[in-house]
Amino acid sequence: MSANETTPTPTPASNFILQLIDEHNANGKFAGRVATRFPPEPNGYLHIGHAKSICLNFGIAKKYGGTCNLRFDDTNPSKEEQEYVDSIMDDVRWVGFQWDGLYYASDYFEQIYQWAIVLVKKGKAFVCDQTPDQVRETRGTPNRAGENSPFRDRSVEENLKLFEGMKAGEFADGSRTLRAKIDMGHANINLRDPILYRILRAHHHRTGDKWCIYPMYDWAHGQCDSIEQITHSICTLEFEHHRPLYDWFIRELGIYAPQQIEFSRLNLTYTVMSKRKLLTLVKEKHLSGWDDPRMPTISGLRRRGYTPEAIRAFCERIGVSKYEGTIEMAWLEDALRADLNKKAERRLAVLRPIKVVIDNYPEGQVEELDAVNNPEDPAAGMRKVPFSRVLYIERDDFREDAPKGFFRLAPGKEVRLRWAYFVKCNEVVKDASGNITELRCTYDPATKGGNSPDGRKVKGTIHWVSAKHAIPSEVRLYDHLCKVAFPDEVPEGQDFTVNLNPTSLEVVTAMLEPSLKDVAIGTKVQFERLGYFSVDKDSAPGKLVFNRAVTLADTWAKMEKKGK
RNA sequence: UGGGGUAUAGUGUAACGGUAGCACAGCAGUCUCUGAAUCUGCUUGUCUAGGUUCGAAUCCUAGUACCCCAGCCA
Numbered sequence: 145m146s147a148n149e150t151t152p153t154p155t156p157a158s159n160f161i162l163q164l165i166d167e168h169n170a171n172g173k174f175a176g177r178v179a180t181r182f183p184p185e186p187n188g189y190l191h192i193g194h195a196k197s198i199c200l201n202f203g204i205a206k207k208y209g210g211t212c213n214l215r216f217d218d219t220n221p222s223k224e225e226q227e228y229v230d231s232i233m234d235d236v237r238w239v240g241f242q243w244d245g246l247y248y249a250s251d252y253f254e255q256i257y258q259w260a261i262v263l264v265k266k267g268k269a270f271v272c273d274q275t276p277d278q279v280r281e282t283r284g285t286p287n288r289a290g291e292n293s294p295f296r297d298r299s300v301e302e303n304l305k306l307f308e309g310m311k312a313g314e315f316a317d318g319s320r321t322l323r324a325k326i327d328m329g330h331a332n333i334n335l336r337d338p339i340l341y342r343i344l345r346a347h348h349h350r351t352g353d354k355w356c357i358y359p360m361y362d363w364a365h366g367q368c369d370s371i372e373q374i375t376h377s378i379c380t381l382e383f384e385h386h387r388p389l390y391d392w393f394i395r396e397l398g399i400y401a402p403q404q405i406e407f408s409r410l411n412l413t414y415t416v417m418s419k420r421k422l423l424t425l426v427k428e429k430h431l432s433g434w435d436d437p438r439m440p441t442i443s444g445l446r447r448r449g450y451t452p453e454a455i456r457a458f459c460e461r462i463g464v465s466k467y468e469g470t471i472e473m474a475w476l477e478d479a480l481r482a483d484l485n486k487k488a489e490r491r492l493a494v495l496r497p498i499k500v501v502i503d504n505y506p507e508g509q510v511e512e513l514d515a516v517n518n519p520e521d522p523a524a525g526m527r528k529v530p531f532s533r534v535l536y537i538e539r540d541d542f543r544e545d546a547p548k549g550f551f552r553l554a555p556g557k558e559v560r561l562r563w564a565y566f567v568k569c570n571e572v573v574k575d576a577s578g579n580i581t582e583l584r585c586t587y588d589p590a591t592k593g594g595n596s597p598d599g600r601k602v603k604g605t606i607h608w609v610s611a612k613h614a615i616p617s618e619v620r621l622y623d624h625l626c627k628v629a630f631p632d633e634v635p636e637g638q639d640f641t642v643n644l645n646p647t648s649l650e651v652v653t654a655m656l657e658p659s660l661k662d663v664a665i666g667t668k669v670q671f672e673r674l675g676y677f678s679v680d681k682d683s684a685p686g687k688l689v690f691n692r693a694v695t696l697a698d699t700w701a702k703m704e705k706k707g708k
Numbered sequence: 709u710g711g712g713g714u715a716u717a718g719u720g721u722a723a724c725g726g727u728a729g730c731a732c733a734g735c736a737g738u739c740u741c742u743g744a745a746u747c748u749g750c751u752u753g754u755c756u757a758g759g760u761u762c763g764a765a766u767c768c769u770a771g772u773a774c775c776c777c778a779g780c781c782a
Contacts, residue, residue, distance in 0.1 A: 158722070185782050220781060276780055285778050287710050321780055331711040333778055342780035361782045382776055385712045408714085408775095419782095461731065463721045465714090468775055472719050475732055485745060520745070551743065560741060594741045605741050673742045700743045 159464040161200070161405055165208065165376060168403070174375040178210030181374050182236065182243070183365070185217040186228035186349070188419040189434040189441045190235045192455070192476070193410040199459035200407070201378055202241035213372055214243035218250050219364045221348035229349065231434070235442040240452045247372065249364050250350045256359050256367050257311065259397055260322060260340055264303045268396055269340060270296055271306035272323045279321070282328070283336055290328035290336045310343055313356045317343050322357075326392065334389045338362055366390040366402070374402040380409045381466060410462065411470040414624035415440045416631055416640055430644060437680075437691050438625045438648050448622065449668055449678030449693025454483040473624065477694045484668055484676045484693070489517040489524055492562065492607045492657040493671040495619060497536035499611065502567060504586045505533040510610070513593065515563040527659050531564050534611040536655045538673075541606040542583060544572055549703065551604035553583070559604040562672060566591040566602055607672045614655035617688040620680065621650040656688070663688065670696075 169176050180201040184194060205212035214236060218224050236243065263269035272295045274282065284290030298306070307322055309315060322341040330336055340363040345356045369377045377390075384406045394401045411417060416425075417440060426434055434441050437448035445455065458479040462471050492515075511531045518524035537553065546554035553559050558568040571584035590597050594605075624645050625631075631643035660669070667679045675695035682689040 163724095183782095187782080217782065223781075279780070280778075283778055285710085288778090289710090290778090318780060333711080336778090339780055344780075358780095360780075365782085381713070383782090385777060387712090406713085413719085461720085463731095465721070467714055467720085469720060472733070475720075478732060481744090490742075516741095519740095519742085549743095562741060564741095602741090604743080607742075670742085670744085673744070675744095696742075696744045698743075703743085 160466070161204070161376070161378065161407060161464055162207075164403075164405060165204065168375070169208075173403075177373075177375055178205060178208035179212070179373055179375045180205050180210065180378060181213040181215050181369065181372060183215045183217045183368075183379075184232050185220070185223070186225060186232060187220070187223040188228060188423055189231050189439075189443055191417060191419075191422065191439075191441045192412065192445065192458075193417050193440075194235075195239055195442055195455050196410045196459050196462065196464075197378070197380075198236055198239050198241060199456055200464060202243075203460075204376070204378075205244070210375070211244035212241070213245040213247055213374075215245075215247040215368060215372070216249065217361070217365065217368075218248050218348070218350065219359050219361060220344075221346040221358065222344065224349055226349045231443060235446075238446060238452055239442065239455055245372065247368070248350055249359075249368050250348060252364070252368055252371055253351060253355060253359070255371065256364055257357075259367060259399075260307065260359075260363070261304065262397060263324065263340075264307055264322070265300055266396065267300060267325065269322055269324050270298050270303050271310065272296070272321050272337075272339075273319070274321075276318060279339070283333065284328070286333065290333075292328050293323070293337065296325060296337070307341075310341065310357050311355075313345075315343055317345055317356075319343060324363075324393075332385055332388055334362070334386050335392070338389060362386055362389050363393065366393050366404070367397070367399070369402040369404075370394060370397075370400045373400060377402045377404045379404060379406055381406045381468065406466065407464050408466050408468045411468070412440065412473055412476065413470055413629040414473045414626045414631070414645075416626065421640060424641070428641075430641065431649075437620070437622050437693075440625070447678075447680065447691065449484075449676060449691055450480055451483050451487075451668070454480040457483065470630070480676065480694050481696070484670065486520050487518075488668045488670045488676055490515075490519075490670045490672050491660055492529060492609055493617075493619075493660075493674065493677075494536045494538050494607065494609050494614075494655045495621070495652050495671075495674060496539040497609075497655045498539045498542060498580065499582045500535045500537050500567075500585055500608070501582060502533050502535070502585050502587045503570070507533055509533065510613075511592075513563050529563055529657055529659070530610045530613045531561075532610045532612060535561070535608045536611055536614060537561075537583075537606055537608045541604075542569070542580070544580070547704075547707075549700075551700075552606055553585075553604070558602050559606055560591070560594050560602045561587075561608045562605050563594055564592075564608065565589070565594070566596060566600075607674075609655045609657050611655075613658045615658060615661055615688065617654050617656050617660075617690060618682075619652050619654040619677065619690045619692065621652060621692045623648045623650075654690070660688065668693070 182201045202212045272293045282291045321339045323337045326335045328336045341357045387404050435443035435447045512528040515529045541552040565587040567585045567587045569585050573582040575581050626643045627645040628643050631640045665679050676693045677690040680689040680691050
């Protein structure tokens with residue numbers, strides 16, 4: 145990359161996978177070719193951990209001028225659905241990548257079947273009639289060798305006949321398997337005569353009812369990689385001790401050999417990441433679905449208000465290694481703030497309104513005041529905001545007994561209303577039970593626009609909305625999915641659901657400035673001093689719904705919390 | 709009593725025998741019509757014990773801790 149070339153992202157950090165690829169390119173192992181693949185099983189929605197893998201695999205292809213395929217690992221029809229296939233393609237594209245080839249493991253079922261026959265003929269695979277229980281019992285344990293299946297020594301002819309019978313549907317589900325003949329005493333359990341095919345009559349989302357035997361992951365994955373001429377087959381750490389088996393199959397078949405490389409999966413604080421747990425959340429209706437904005441799914445993050453740029457920057461920043469750590473959620477949030485700070489236009493919105501009457505402002509008068517759309521982006525321009533006698537301000541921005549260091553409104557204190565005037569609070573109106581219902585203030589007409597000609601300073605600037613121009617809107621305030629950083633750490637007999645955050649969603653009716661009236665679904669804005677918000681798909685004409693994607697850093701809240 | 713992995717600030721990640729760097733978090737300050745952003749500075753680290761070496765995060769030896777593996781799941 146030339147020095148004067150301008151790229152949006154800095155040179156990515158070096159990592160062990162890139163170093164290995166550099167070595168391969170240097171020693172000619174793959175003739176300088178780089179081909180990766182992203183191989184999801186379509187049994188659930190993609191999450192931020194998959195985004196890490198997507199960025200890695202597609203990123204490598206891009207960096208080296210190679211290719212990256214999207215390949216669905218659809219070898220278990222009992223769990224896989226077209227809905228998931230569709231969502232996965234959407235998500236990969238949304239994250240920002242386009243695959244070179246689109247494939248399915250099921251595209252290769254015939255070839256994989258033929259290869260199984262090759263193995264049988266070599267005497268390296270046999271049909272086993274053991275029941276699932278017997279298979280388990282004779283597999284041994286990590287500390288105890290397994291025992292050979294009594295069917296291990298069947299003749300090649302008998303195996304061939306039986307295996308054909310399996311394929312032809314002559315046997316009941318689960319009654320037989322095809323197993324590799326390796327070593328029941330091997331220290332690596334994966335090499336103790338692993339099952340290659342099981343009989344399973346399930347409708348496959350692509351092949352329909354054509355097959356009643358399906359290859360296991362180990363028997364399919366490497367061969368798919370080989371067919372696609374993948375150079376670097378990148379997967380997560382739990383597959384590390386499958387690598388000897390991956391290599392064994394390729395070697396016995398004498399076919400092209402990709403290099404499997406394992407890295408550690410992403411863990412994040414305050415959420416859960418396993419598909420099983422995410423499925424639990426959806427099925428047990430702890431939240432609204434796979435794309436609930438509290439989900440760490442890509443579709444959830446998208447709905448929440450995350451941008452592809454933020455996701456990619458995050459994935460870049462966290463790096464790649466074999467160390468199994470947990471990344472702080474603050475990293476993800478920071479990536480979003482950094483991106484939206486540059487892009488999102490600012491608006492005034494009051495989440496928890498309290499009424500303010502400007503006593504000395506003429507009844508019926510309305511002024512259109514100038515407001516900057518985005519101080520970080522002059523090109524974003526200006527807009528008008530209406531000001532009138534009755535306003536709403538944030539409840540948090542008023543204190544009857546202002547603590548030390550409180551810059552906002554309080555009896556007798558003056559603050560600036562953003563883009564408008566200096567106002568001073570003179571009176572607090574309460575209802576019978578003592579709740580504040582209204583504040584009576586006066587404004588200084590000389591401070592129009594927010595500056596005082598006499599050079600007088602105010603410490604605080606607060607946001608506001610003109611009451612009669614305000615658009616009431618539903619705003620969903622999201623917080624962490626889980627109330628603790630490590631939700632999987634639970635007492636005996638309990639599961640992660642006990643750590644779900646009961647206040648992860650608070651819904652308020654906010655008052656918005658009128659320029660937001662026709663904002664489109666998916667639009668991101670900063671509500672000044674509050675956070676970044678995204679227009680939810682539940683919005684309808686005349687009924688806006690916003691999601692809070694992330695709050696702004698809040699020094700005052702931190703100070704107050706510390707003070708207590 | 710098996711096999712496969714991993715250990716660098718609070719959290720991640722570099723450094724590949726030669727000044728332990730970066731980011732996020734935290735703290736202090738600056739700036740500010742957002743208590744945001746910006747900008748400045750600061751605190752905190754090589755799992756342990758030996759050894760080799762002028763010099764070790766890096767090499768050697770011995771430990772320790774943690775993760776994964778006994779689905780006809782992927």
